[in-house]
Amino acid sequence: MESTFEFENYPGKKLIIKQRKGLRTKAIEEKKTNINIDELKGENCEILLDGINIDIVNVTIVPPLNMEVEHDFPFLKIHFELQGSSEYKPKNKRSIPIIIEDGHYNFFYLPEVKGTLEYTSKVRKSLEIVFTEEYIKKIFKDTFGEVSTDFGVALQQKIPFVMFPESQPIPSHLLLIINDIINCSYEKEIKQVYLESKIIEIFSYLFTQIKNKRKKTKSVRLKKEEYEQILKAEELIQKNIQNPPTIVELSKLSGINQHKLKTNFKLVFKEPIFSYLTNIRMEKAKKMLIEEELTIAEISYAVGYKNPQHFTAAFKRKFGYLPSNLKKEYSLKKEV
Numbered sequence: 034m035e036s037t038f039e040f041e042n043y044p045g046k047k048l049i050i051k052q053r054k055g056l057r058t059k060a061i062e063e064k065k066t067n068i069n070i071d072e073l074k075g076e077n078c079e080i081l082l083d084g085i086n087i088d089i090v091n092v093t094i095v096p097p098l099n100m101e102v103e104h105d106f107p108f109l110k111i112h113f114e115l116q117g118s119s120e121y122k123p124k125n126k127r128s129i130p131i132i133i134e135d136g137h138y139n140f141f142y143l144p145e146v147k148g149t150l151e152y153t154s155k156v157r158k159s160l161e162i163v164f165t166e167e168y169i170k171k172i173f174k175d176t177f178g179e180v181s182t183d184f185g186v187a188l189q190q191k192i193p194f195v196m197f198p199e200s201q202p203i204p205s206h207l208l209l210i211i212n213d214i215i216n217c218s219y220e221k222e223i224k225q226v227y228l229e230s231k232i233i234e235i236f237s238y239l240f241t242q243i244k245n246k247r248k249k250t251k252s253v254r255l256k257k258e259e260y261e262q263i264l265k266a267e268e269l270i271q272k273n274i275q276n277p278p279t280i281v282e283l284s285k286l287s288g289i290n291q292h293k294l295k296t297n298f299k300l301v302f303k304e305p306i307f308s309y310l311t312n313i314r315m316e317k318a319k320k321m322l323i324e325e326e327l328t329i330a331e332i333s334y335a336v337g338y339k340n341p342q343h344f345t346a347a348f349k350r351k352f353g354y355l356p357s358n359l360k361k362e363y364s365l366k367k368e369v
Contacts, residue, residue, distance in 0.1 A: 034106045038150075041099040042072065055165050056084050061225035072098050075157075082229055084168030088161040089215055096153045104146040107191075110163050111235060113138040113203055113211055117157035123148040129193045137200035138207070140239050142184065144191045160211050162232065172233060173240070180240045196243065205319035210234055212323065255297060262289040263301050270306070274314050275337045280306065315351040318344070322360045329356050 034052040062081040068074055075092030094117075102121070112119070114133040121131040127145040135154065166188055170177050178185055187194035203211070214231050217224055255263070266287040270277055277283075283306070284291045298306050314336040321332045330341045338344035348356045 035104070037101075037103045039101040040072070041101070052081075052086065055167060056081065056086050056163070058083050061221055061228070068092060071095065080228065082225060082232070084165045084171070085229075085232060086163040087214065087228070087232075088159070088163070090157055090159045090161065092157050094152050094155055094157060096155060098152045100150050102146060102148060102150050107166065108143045108146045108163070109141075109166065109169065110161060111138070111140045111239070112162075113160040113207075114200070115158040115160065115203075115211070117152060117154035117159070119157075119159070120151045120153075121146075121148055122151070127191075127193065129195060131195065133200040136202055138203045139200045140196040142187055142194040144193065160214065162235070164232075169236070172236065180244055182243055184240075184243055196239065203320075204238075205316045205323070207235065207238060208320055208323060255300070259289065259293070259297055260301070262287045263294075263297050266294060266298060266306075267302065267309075270310055271313065274310065274317065275335060277310055277337065311347060312351070314338075315348055318348060318356065319352070319359065322356055329360065332356070 034054055034056070036050045036052075038048040038050075040046065040048075058081050064079045066077045066079070068077060072095045073092055075090075077092070078089040080087040080089070112131075112133050114135060114137055116135060118135055119131075119133045121128075123129060123143075123146075125145055125147045128143045128148060129141075131139065131141055131143075133139055169181075173180055181188070184194050184196075210231050214228060217227055219227050266283050266289070269283060269286055278286060280291055280294065284294050287294065289297070295306060298309070302309050304312070318332050318336045321327060321335065322329075325332075327335070329345065333339075333341040333344035336344070338347070345356060352359075
């Protein structure tokens, strides 16, 4: 397995990375590389498990940074862009564009990779998980065909697959797993088992989403106009979680009467509007508790709660622990 990279500013100079066939290894292997060239400085940590390659990237860039990329193997990847942005533009017919924005992620399969990578942010932090078809089939065993749905069909037919047409914000529970992977300090043998369990957690979530997406598509029986009205209402909620529109306002803004709004919203998103709003508030709060140096009162206000005690009670109902406990846990991890 061979990957070739060629920087636009250095024509003729190539970086060639070779991997074992099938990413096979009997024991965990870890390699940290310091990068120091004009346009690119920082550190790359590469962890090889059996059938999986994890890349933890933390670099500064002189943007825009462009490079030609080519892989001589089918490319299966989960890509979390923690900071910065990444854009792949294909130069072949067996690929599709992949754009992953700041704080977003995607899961995709490209039978062939030959194209251009472009990075436009000064700082890039990412977690990238490349794996083999053999590995993914091994972890799901006989249930792979049932759980893989459209992804499984794409693999079988060797056609490109992307989970989301546009990259999605990284959910807070996945962010917790990502932080656990990046900050794992266990010794070699324990680290291998720990990281493999975390990768399986990620796959369990992704394949649940893929399966639910198909179920949702089959179950929703709305006219196109009605469905688009509900998507507009959901977008308005997402953009205004600090001060969300009332049902009356939401009805007017989305162009649908209140009864249909409430009925159809529950049909599409499997929960009432108020429950949906509360859940996205809690997910955003959880992400802020991990990533930002803010007080609980400030986070409470940012997600639409005027009273921090009401926010704390709602957070504990949702997750089973206090926001202060989560904040304390990740403060300690940063110190370590």
